[in-house]
Amino acid sequence: MLKIKENVNLKELEKFGFKENGYTHLLILRKEEHNFACIDIRNKNYEILDLCNLTYNLTYDLIQAGLVEKE
8 A cells, every 4th residue: 555655745745636625535536537546634545546547647656756655
């Protein structure tokens, strides 16, 4: 499982398209393709809800930026 590093400010994730969705999650969503990636704000777990090019590319970008770690 991947997790956003503790020292990362969640506001920094807005650069990658994440937006707040309620009080517990940041969510990136492309409705036309029904693609989802989600970050739980409480524990910073990164979850891919649909495997597709969007989430593969997003995950790669987060790793390259040094924002995630393997849990």
